[in-house]
Amino acid sequence: MDVLSDRWTFLILREAFFGVRRYGQMQRNLGIARNVLADRLRQLVADGMFERVRYRTDPDWYEYRLTERALDLYPVIVGLMRWADRHLATGEDADALELLHRSCGKPAEPYLACSHCHEPLTGRDIDARVRPAGSSPS
16 A cells, blocks of 8 residues: 555556556646656656656656556556545536446446356455465365
8 A cells, every 4th residue: 555655646547547658748637746746656666566668869758657566456446436436526517537448439337246156246245264375265
């Protein structure tokens, strides 16, 4: 949670999931102070969430690409967005972000489902147990 412990870090990651890779566009979209953005990007690179890749020379300009580690956070980011749309949006006129599936072009409503029976899961549907280290899942 240290990686996501700050509001700006979460918003920077959200921008990256929306396809924003360059410093200037992130700064404009978020209205974040340049020094704060530079610090957060530096930390996200150090944490292995972004890869800093040069896309221009003379002068050197870089973009920030999500790593596999960061891409694994996508379900968490979508879950938090959906939660905010449902519980924090005010009134019927509140905008909600629509996710479109690139393959078919249709609106997508990602959901958490059981990997065995494929039924949707909620917090009421799960029991937890500690699996000893070295043992395989049931």
